[in-house]
Amino acid sequence: MSKVFVKDLIDKQAIDTHFLVSQKNKMTDKNGKPFMIVHLSDRSGTIHGMLWEKVDAWDKEIVEGQIFKIKGSVQTYQGKLQLVLNSAVRANSDDVDMSNFVKSIGQDPNQLLEKVNGYVSSLEDDRIKQLxxxxxxxxxxxxxxVQYPAAKTIHHASIGGLIEHITSICGVMDFLATHYKILxxxxxxxxxxxxxxxxxYExxxxxxxxxxxxxRLVGHMQIACEMVGKYSEGIDGFDDTLKDKLIHIILSHHGRLEYGSPKRPKFxxxxxxxxxxxxDSKIDSISGLMQAELGTGESWTRYSHQYDRYFFLDPLKEQLDKEEK
Incomplete structure (x- = not known):
């Protein structure tokens, strides 16, 4: 059976097709009964999948970032389409074409890598440059x-998303270093x-x-710290003081202890x-959330559990209209 895309779904349609589970939220209604909202995605968009029964069991079965064969029916609720799930079976990777489910970044990732290498070539500290x-x-x-995402689901979760994220931040850093001479x-x-x-490697x-x-066992921060040790071997003058500064940047980049950083930023x-x-992560995540709902005709997005708010769509519509002109 051919893939049915989110953008082509219509009210009262029976569904038997594959979707990527980009997010799931286990919740309770006003009567205390549990239910689950499953964000079902493909390259064309995202739709909310609703599970009302056996929620605890489904919570164990449904895994974010994985592709599932979904059976259910489309319905309209408060003017927006949603999918009521009857079943969800994890797909075999050999049975699916990943290009149907994961967006590419819309740029040549190899060109972005060349741009990043250009930033590296311009560095003044030969030790950091060589590393x-x-x-x-x-x-x-x-x-x-050039292939990996920057995250499993939250931001830059696309083929080439990591190099897009890195290149974007390099550009901002280049500007900030010019604007703030102290940096x-x-x-x-x-x-x-x-x-x-x-x-x-994570x-x-x-x-x-x-x-x-x-x-899962070690995490990307520790892995990156080990990479500093590996790729700095043999570099003249690469002392422990410099290594500690670089490792601190890695360990503190989530900003807060409660966000997973073992250290808070100290310079x-x-x-x-x-x-x-x-x-950069929030701009990518929120803009993606907003663009997915531009076709609804509404001025506001659905409620975002991740950000605990609705988002106003009109400024984004105005900006996109300007770009088209």
Missing amino acids: LQNTLSDELVKTRI NRDLLIFGAIYHDIGKL LKVEGGFGYTDRG LEALVVAMIDDL
């Missing part, structure tokens, strides 16, 4: 960095490239985006890396 050149010339790193540009560019580079892309065993460049990483 980054050693890293980006590794064959496995070169292969994965060390080399440390900022290092942070832009290295803060998420451990995702190359994540896997086969059959949908997910975590490797090493990713300006580490703080800036954490702030711009958060900014």
Whole structure:
């Protein structure tokens, strides 16, 4: 059976097709009964899937970042389409074409990598420059960095999403180092490239985006710290003081202890890396959420459980209209 895309769904349609589970939220109604909202996605958009029965069992079965064969029916609720699920069976990776489910970034990722290498070549500190050149010339790193997402679901969750995220932050860091002369540009560019580079080993892309065993056990921050040690070997003058600064940028880039960073940023460049990483991630995530609902004719998005709010669509519509003109 051919793939049915989100953009083609209509009211009262029976569905038997594959979707990527991009997010799930277990909730309770006003009577205390549990239900689940499953965000079902493909390259054309996202629809809410609703589960009303056996929620605890489904919560164990349905895994974010994986593709499922979904059976159910489309219905209209408060003017928007949703999918009432009857069954969800995890798909075999050999049975699906990943290009149907995961968006590419819309740019040539290899050109973005060239741009990142250009930033590296412009660095003044030869030790940091050599570390980054050693890293980006590794064959496995070169292969994965243009293919992998920056996250499983939340932001830049697309083929090439990681290099898009890195390139975007490098551009912002380049500007900030010019605007704020007190900032060390080399440390900022290092942070832009290295803060998420451990995702190359934390994540896997086969059959949908997910975590490797090493990713779950160790995590991308620790992996990136180990990469600093590996690729700095033999670099003249690469002392422990510099290594500790670079590792601190990695360990503190989530900004807060409660967000998963074992350290809070303790110098300006580490703080800036954490702030711009958060900014770039949120712009990608929220703009994607908003663009997915532009076709509804509404002025507001559905309620976002992730951000605990509705988002106003009119400014985005106005900006997109300007770009078309």
